[in-house]
Amino acid sequence: FLSVGITGTGSYLPEKELTNFDLENIVDTTDEWIKTRTGISKRRVAEDKIATSDLATEAAKRAIDNAGLSAEDIDLIIVATVTPDMAFPSTACIVQKNIGAKNAAAFDIEAACSGFIYGITIGEQFIKSGVYKNVLVIGAETLSKILNWKDRNTCVLFGDGAGAAILQPVKEGYGILSSSLGADGSSGDYLTQPAGGSRIPASIETVANNLHYVQMDGSEVFKFAVRIMAKSTLQAIESSGLKLNDIDYMIPHQANIRIIEAAAKRLNLDMDKVYVNLNNYGNMSAASVPVALDEAVRKGNIKTGDIVTLVAFGGGLTWGSSVIRW
Ligand code: ACO
Numbered sequence: 001f002l003s004v005g006i007t008g009t010g011s012y013l014p015e016k017e018l019t020n021f022d023l024e025n026i027v028d029t030t031d032e033w034i035k036t037r038t039g040i041s042k043r044r045v046a047e048d049k050i051a052t053s054d055l056a057t058e059a060a061k062r063a064i065d066n067a068g069l070s071a072e073d074i075d076l077i078i079v080a081t082v083t084p085d086m087a088f089p090s091t092a093c094i095v096q097k098n099i100g101a102k103n104a105a106a107f108d109i110e111a112a113c114s115g116f117i118y119g120i121t122i123g124e125q126f127i128k129s130g131v132y133k134n135v136l137v138i139g140a141e142t143l144s145k146i147l148n149w150k151d152r153n154t155c156v157l158f159g160d161g162a163g164a165a166i167l168q169p170v171k172e173g174y175g176i177l178s179s180s181l182g183a184d185g186s187s188g189d190y191l192t193q194p195a196g197g198s199r200i201p202a203s204i205e206t207v208a209n210n211l212h213y214v215q216m217d218g219s220e221v222f223k224f225a226v227r228i229m230a231k232s233t234l235q236a237i238e239s240s241g242l243k244l245n246d247i248d249y250m251i252p253h254q255a256n257i258r259i260i261e262a263a264a265k266r267l268n269l270d271m272d273k274v275y276v277n278l279n280n281y282g283n284m285s286a287a288s289v290p291v292a293l294d295e296a297v298r299k300g301n302i303k304t305g306d307i308v309t310l311v312a313f314g315g316g317l318t319w320g321s322s323v324i325r326w
Contacts (some may be wrong), residue, residue: 004124005175006324008067008166011294012058013281014028014046020156027152029246033157039257043159043282045144051085053094056140059290060099063164071099075132077106078123080115080139080286082193082315084108095138104136112191113253113314114181115139115286116163117322120310121179122165135167139286142269146193148213157255158214159282163290178240179322180232187224190217191315199261222259227320229253229263233311236321246307251296253312254278254288263311275301284300285314302326 017041022029034040046055056079063070079092092106111118123135140162147155160239195211196202205214229252237244250273252260257278264274275296284291289312296302304326311321 002085002128002130002169003175004127004167005170005234006120006165007168007213008063008065008069009164009294009297010059010062010064010066011161011163011291013044013056013161013291014050014055016045016047017042018045023156026149029152029156037258038157039276039278040157040282041279044159044161046142050142052081052083052140052142052162053085053091053098055142055160056091056095056138056164057098057310059140059162060095060136061165062136063166064099067166067168069134069166072103073099073134074101074104074136075099075325076123076126076135077104078119078135078137079108080111080119080137081108081141082110082112082115082285091140098301101136103241109319111314111318112316113255113283113285113288114312114316114318114320115314116289117310117312117320118181118318120165120167120176120322121181121320124176125308127167127169133251136164137167138162138164139288139290140221141285141287143214143285146212146214148210151213153218154214154216157283159284161281161284161287163287163294165290165293174325177242177323177325178236179320180235180239181320182232182318184317187206187317188315190220190224212279222256224317225255225259225313226262226266228313229259229311230266232313232319232321233267233309236309236323240323242307242323248273248306249296249302249308250274250307251289251292251310253314254281255283255294288312
């Protein structure tokens with residue numbers, strides 16, 4: 001089998017910034033509460049006319065450029081999102097058009113915050129099997145569009161953004177060494193956007209009852225997240241044949257600093273080795289991991305040969321972890 005690695009990264013964030021102090025004017029909350037409970041200070045939000053594909057397109061261009069490719073080299077585009085521009089066409093097809101990747105197949109996947117890790121795992125299979133050479137995986141979200149800005153339990157937690165990566169064959173022994181994906185649909189009710197699909201189609205009543213917005217049981221998600229981040233990382237490390245103390249760097253999903261710290265503690269991992277940017281951006285769902293990865297790479301925090309683990313959890317419920325020799 002070929003080895004498959006990440007050979008380029010890119011990210012893009014909408015310009016408009018919303019601080020905790022701005023939120024104090026919108027809902028009954030305080031900067032102090034948000035910071036101490038979550039670690040978040042501010043987040044980016046897309047202006048009215050900006051959709052998920054607009055952010056995804058910019059992140060994609062940056063990743064393609066970073067890998068030294070042109071859009072026509074791309075064989076497959078996978079977009080992970082829970083906030084597609086619309087149900088169809090897929091956001092991946094809109095990105096394909098925007099960047100001129102006329103030789104690429106394109107589809108969306110939905111695994112909520114774990115979407116990017118699911119996406120690179122799917123892309124890896126297409127390259128390993130010899131079907132494709134250059135795969136573009138994007139995590140992109142505009143959660144701000146599906147938040148209830150009157151619900152302080154949810155609206156303070158999320159932000160908008162997009163991150164992208166190019167997957168290509170790499171030298172043997174490098175690239176993705178192993179991945180571990182999982183799901184527990186029986187706990188799916190903890191995190192939902194109930195209306196707008198075929199179960200509860202959008203109607204005047206669904207809008208009146210806020211059913212097209214994110215609904216969340218925060219404390220259940222919190223408990224699940226701490227447990228699964230550690231478990232999923234352990235599983236991926238085990239199947240790579242490495243040990244926990246071989247990890248040089250971790251890029252976790254950026255939902256809550258307390259979740260990240262608790263997971264790092266369970267894994268006996270020093271916080272110096274963990275990338276955190278949720279203070280600036282909040283939880284960007286499928287975009288969190290690829291934006292953090294792009295920042296860490298560009299800052300030089302990750303060096304060739306480093307063992308990097310990506311780990312995420314999210315709606316579904318879903319989770320995933322990848323171990324990569326950079
Ligand atoms: N400002 C002020 N008070 C608030 C706010 C706010 N923004 N939000 C909630 N509160 C209040 C509640 O009303 C509640 O008050 P009450 O006790 O009088 O009823 C109290 O604060 C809740 O306190 P705790 O339960 O102790 O809060 P906790 O420490 O659990 O933090 C939080 C809540 C931040 C939501 C936490 O549970 C969490 O991070 N959970 C995980 C959420 C998550 O990661 N979701 C995303 C998953 S990824 C995806 O797929 C999208």
